[in-house]
Amino acid sequence: MTAKQTFxxxxxxxxxxxxxxxxxxxxxxxxxxxxGVASMGSTTLQEKMSNNNRQSQIxxxxxxxALRNGEAYxxxxxxxxxxxxxxFNATAPxxxxxxxxxxxxxxxxxxxxxxxxxxxxxxxxxxxxAIPVTTTMSGLTQQPRFIIEYMGRVGEPPKTGYVNKKPxxxxxxxxxxAIGWGEGTxxxxxxxxxxxxxxxxx
Numbered sequence: 001m002t003a004k005q006t007f008x009x010x011x012x013x014x015x016x017x018x019x020x021x022x023x024x025x026x027x028x029x030x031x032x033x034x035x036g037v038a039s040m041g042s043t044t045l046q047e048k049m050s051n052n053n054r055q056s057q058i059x060x061x062x063x064x065x066a067l068r069n070g071e072a073y074x075x076x077x078x079x080x081x082x083x084x085x086x087x088f089n090a091t092a093p094x095x096x097x098x099x100x101x102x103x104x105x106x107x108x109x110x111x112x113x114x115x116x117x118x119x120x121x122x123x124x125x126x127x128x129x130a131i132p133v134t135t136t137m138s139g140l141t142q143q144p145r146f147i148i149e150y151m152g153r154v155g156e157p158p159k160t161g162y163v164n165k166k167p168x169x170x171x172x173x174x175x176x177x178a179i180g181w182g183e184g185t186x187x188x189x190x191x192x193x194x195x196x197x198x199x200x201x202x
Contacts, residue, residue, distance in 0.1 A: 055182030055189035062180025063191040066144035070176035096131035101152040144180040
């Protein structure tokens with residue numbers, strides 16, 4: 001009689017534990033679900049960060065190409081003071097070329113357009129404001145561009161007078177500003193670079 005009562009009490013104990021096992025299983029499943037969702041969110045964030053970094057690198061490389069194009073333009077087209085005056089002449093300006101100082105006496109200056117903001121795409125994309133690169137970069141809907149500004153002569157002018165008269169060997173200074181965009185129809189990644197360029201002119 002006593003053994004039978006003990007057997008029945010063990011069976012009732014097993015039955016009462018079945019609900020606890022189910023509860024623990026559901027809790028473990030809930031925790032695993034939360035961990036999985038968090039992992040997916042982290043993966044998505046990392047993918048966005050990776051893509052943003054890639055677009056930024058593409059924009060940087062595009063701006064580098066435009067900057068080198070600007071330097072090559074100066075070397076190829078400006079070899080004399082007359083070339084300087086012709087290209088930067090305000091009466092017949094070349095696209096994307098500006099002059100903070102008059103290239104020659106009697107030639108008017110042509111500064112950047114009023115209210116120009118180099119950090120605003122509108123000014124860069126306006127017709128006649130900047131020079132697109134000559135080599136088309138595949139995958140880009142907006143090709144990189146550059147502008148060149150003539151900044152004047154470098155250094156102090158030579159002394160006047162017959163005794164101390166020396167040839168004016170000062171170089172001519174230019175500032176090149178370039179912009180590059182990332183991929184896409186409306187790219188959000190952009191990179192702007194500037195360089196100073198000095199060269200002697202005949």
